[in-house]
Amino acid sequence: MVFTKHWRFSKSISSPPPQPRKLKIPNLPSEIIECIILHVTHTPTLKACSVVSSTFHPAAEKLLLSAISIRLTKSDDNPYHAFLKLITTSAQHIPSLVVSLNLSDFYMQDSTSTWLAYDHHTLPRILALLPNIAYLGIHAHNNVSSAIRWALATHTLTPHLRSFSARGLSLDLRDVFGRCHSLHDARMADIAMISPEFDGSCDEEQDITEFLKPAHRSSPRIPHHHALIRQYSLQLTPFTSPQFIDQLLHASVWGSFAHLDTLELDLVHFPHPTAVQRLLAATSRCITDLRIRAYHTSSLGFHIHPTVPRVTYRFHVLPRAGNPSFVDMFQPFNRLHRQRTGSGTSGFKSHPPNRWRGISDLRLELELCDTFSLFEREDWEWAWLDEVLGAVRRKVTFVIYIGIPGEVEEGLKADMEGRIRQCLPRVARSGVLKVVVQLRTLC
Numbered sequence: 001m002v003f004t005k006h007w008r009f010s011k012s013i014s015s016p017p018p019q020p021r022k023l024k025i026p027n028l029p030s031e032i033i034e035c036i037i038l039h040v041t042h043t044p045t046l047k048a049c050s051v052v053s054s055t056f057h058p059a060a061e062k063l064l065l066s067a068i069s070i071r072l073t074k075s076d077d078n079p080y081h082a083f084l085k086l087i088t089t090s091a092q093h094i095p096s097l098v099v100s101l102n103l104s105d106f107y108m109q110d111s112t113s114t115w116l117a118y119d120h121h122t123l124p125r126i127l128a129l130l131p132n133i134a135y136l137g138i139h140a141h142n143n144v145s146s147a148i149r150w151a152l153a154t155h156t157l158t159p160h161l162r163s164f165s166a167r168g169l170s171l172d173l174r175d176v177f178g179r180c181h182s183l184h185d186a187r188m189a190d191i192a193m194i195s196p197e198f199d200g201s202c203d204e205e206q207d208i209t210e211f212l213k214p215a216h217r218s219s220p221r222i223p224h225h226h227a228l229i230r231q232y233s234l235q236l237t238p239f240t241s242p243q244f245i246d247q248l249l250h251a252s253v254w255g256s257f258a259h260l261d262t263l264e265l266d267l268v269h270f271p272h273p274t275a276v277q278r279l280l281a282a283t284s285r286c287i288t289d290l291r292i293r294a295y296h297t298s299s300l301g302f303h304i305h306p307t308v309p310r311v312t313y314r315f316h317v318l319p320r321a322g323n324p325s326f327v328d329m330f331q332p333f334n335r336l337h338r339q340r341t342g343s344g345t346s347g348f349k350s351h352p353p354n355r356w357r358g359i360s361d362l363r364l365e366l367e368l369c370d371t372f373s374l375f376e377r378e379d380w381e382w383a384w385l386d387e388v389l390g391a392v393r394r395k396v397t398f399v400i401y402i403g404i405p406g407e408v409e410e411g412l413k414a415d416m417e418g419r420i421r422q423c424l425p426r427v428a429r430s431g432v433l434k435v436v437v438q439l440r441t442l443c
Contacts (some may be wrong), residue, residue, distance in 0.1 A: 005100075034059040050115075056326060061352075065097040067135075078106040078115060079106055080122045087129055101126075105168070107141070116144040123149040134160055137187075140168035143343045163187075169234075170194045172247070177256040183227035189235035193247040231262040236270035236299075245275040249282050262289040273301030284308060295362070297328040304332045307360045314365035323373045326381040330364070336391045363397040373404055375419070382423040385387040389427040396427055413437045 037059040040046055044141040050060035072079040080103075087095045105125070106117040116123065117140070124147045138144070138152075150172065164176070170192040217330065248254065264285050265276065276299070280290075284305035291312040294300055304311060315329045327334070336359065369372055389396050399419065417435045421428045 039425045062318045067100040069102040070375045085305040102137040105140040120147040135163040137165035174252045187233040228259045233264040235266040242272040242275040264291040267294045267299040269305045272298045276304040303335045310361040312363040316367040360394040362392045365399045367401045386424045386426045397434045401438045
């Protein structure tokens with residue numbers, strides 16, 4: 001009998017490496033995804049989100065196209081052609097996504113003309129194709145073409161418009177305020193008022209009405225309905241006619257300012273302070289916030305009424321403009337302390353003591369080129385300013401911006417702030433004064 005041994009050889013089977021568990025991404029509702037993307041402000045991140053999936057794309061696309069600001073890339077190309085191509089050749093919903101449109105003027109190559117003054121087709125077509133514009137900014141160097149003026153006077157300014165910024169345009173403000181019933185924020189610079197009889201005729205022979213084909217219905221004027229402006233910003237320059245203030249105060253236009261809350265004036269060497277005084281007198285009883293910026297004392301022959309609760313006043317001393325005194329720089333407040341004490345003839349209507357409101361929050365901002373222009377002053381200047389600021393009831397903030405050579409030393413700001421408080425002892429003792437010094441290094 002033959003015995004044979006049977007050897008069992010175990011087969012060595014190499015086991016595969018463990019596979020990572022696949023994470024199951026929950027299917028979030030599109031509303032939640034949209035809320036998450038709404039908090040994204042980084043443009044490259046939004047562009048990346050727009051190509052993630054069909055769920056992410058609508059929310060990212062909405063944010064990317066909601067605010068459009070057109071910039072010039074090549075001076076010999078119309079900067080508005082690319083955007084017009086986008087809204088005319090893409091999906092039909094693209095024009096409705098644009099809520100804010102900011103247009104800046106550019107000079108053409110080797111020419112003194114600008115694109116807004118030259119363009120008769122592209123930009124009017126863009127303005128007519130966007131039905132949901134809530135903010136519109138048009139900033140021209142001089143003026144715009146008649147086709148653009150015609151588009152502004154007919155189809156483009158809709159009841160949806162809430163904010164309008166314009167520079168270098170000729171407008172019929174009575175018509176604008178009569179058609180834009182939702183307008184509450186207006187910012188204007190170098191604006192010329194035109195009469196309601198302006199027909200907006202184009203320079204070209206053909207009628208562009210059919211060419212525009214507006215995507216929204218024209219907003220006709222409704223009797224006794226007009227915009228109620230809450231915030232109005234106006235820049236006055238040497239090129240601004242003083243008659244513009246009188247035209248602005250005309251009853252047919254000024255009715256839209258009955259509920260004005262904030263008035264902001266940027267006085268860039270405007271040599272007609274009496275016109276500014278008329279504007280302040282008309283608004284002193286309704287506004288609660290007045291903001292004024294000035295660059296030269298020739299613009300400051302007016303006074304601020306003490307019936308405005310909050311006032312922000314900023315004066316910028318330009319290089320090589322001398323060193324005007326506090327009385328000249330802050331002359332709009334020259335009658336403030338007289339009104340409080342009742343001495344002198346201020347020109348204001350007298351009120352019983354319990355009805356006198358006065359300025360409760362005053363913020364003075366002063367931009368200087370060096371420290372000498374601040375501290376090398378006569379004692380009477382500080383005494384005058386101390387008396388004026390003492391008429392403020394609750395809060396005085398004195399902010400000084402000073403340019404210094406070299407690096408800013410540690411503790412220098414605190415020393416300067418303490419020295420300024422010593423120069424204003426009366427208002428400092430009252431506990432309403434706050435001094436802030438901002439030092440800027442000069443290159």
